[in-house]
Amino acid sequence: MELVGPGSGPVSAATVSPVSPVPPVVAGLCDDAAVFPPGSAPLPAAVREHHARRGAWWAALVGPLVLPAAALPRLGPLLPVGTAPLALSVTLPDGPAVLPRVLATAAGLPVVLRAVEVAVPTGTGPAALLDRLGAALEGAPELDVYVEVPRDARRAEVLAALQGRCRAKFRTGGVRADLHPDEAELAAALAAVVAAGVPFKATAGLHHTVRNTDPDTGFEQHGFLNLLLATDALAHGGDEAEAQALLAERDAATVAAAVRALDPGHVERTRAAFTSFGTCSTTDPLTELVDLGIVPARVSA
Secondary structure, three states: OEEEOOOOOOOOOOOEOOOOOOOOOOOOOEEEOOOOOOOOOOHHHHHHHHHHHOOOOOHHHEEEEEEEHHHHHHOHHHOOOOOOOEEEEEEEOOOHHHHHHHHHHHHOOOEEEEEEEEOOOOOOOHHHHHHHHHHHOOOOOOOEEEEEOOOOOOHHHHHHHOOOOOEEEEEOOOOOHHHOOOHHHHHHHHHHHHHHOOOEEEEOOOOEOOOEEOOOOOOEEOEHHHHHHHHHHHHOOOOHHHHHHHHHOOOHHHHHHHHHOOOHHHHHHHHHHEEEEEEOOOHHHHHHHHHOOOOOEEEEO
16 A cells, blocks of 8 residues: 555655545645745646645645736636636735736636735835725625735834734745744734734745754744644733744654644634645645644555
8 A cells, every 4th residue: 555645756654544634723724835936836837736736635735826916817828618716815016006907807717816915015004005905905805815014113013903804924934044033023923913813824934844944054944833833822822932932842743742632622713813824835744744643644555
């Protein structure tokens, strides 16, 4: 027998079961950001592979395909008639000015626009940003709107303004060491949004389940399961110091055991707070989750 893993290759696993449902604690956790660095998949390949994953045994782990607004005009020929609508989250790196065009373009495609992820342009305050978003979103009440929270003097003001219509988006890494917030900074940000009841997603730098030092760059990288545990603690009475300690934990067995031991009654609230994270590979998180026994592996003859 072989462990059937992500994509075309096998994975190892600590536990094996004939059926492999994705548990609620990680369901929909991995947004498919294949076209973004460091993966940088060509758009046709990203669309094709995202469609293929929807039939995989682990499909419930994966959220929408994340694309930049500039990619939308090239989507039409990649979505043949008769294919199921493609779930999308669209990034607006230059701010909300292009949002009306994004909504109009998406309306003419066989897609379901689930979310937009909006950057705050330099020199733009949260009040002006939210006014522009509000005007553009009048006809899209079901759309999730993530505002990328800047790591500068505007952070507190932006976070304070997000209660209500908008959600938060945090960058947790990048191509330079200084783009990776340390555990103290990230714990403070998480504490602020959880206390305010603002859902959030994360992006960049979450390449592994557990906190680690990248062997090639030397960058300190957060683990997405550490982030999940810190959110759970804050959502259920923990303080910022506890969240910081959970973000700093590097022992994979300790982190995995804590995730498996999460109170099932807590999971819904925790995942309502931490909705997802963008990853350029959805198969890598799956492999590690299987290795840690959080997602059971599937067996084929």
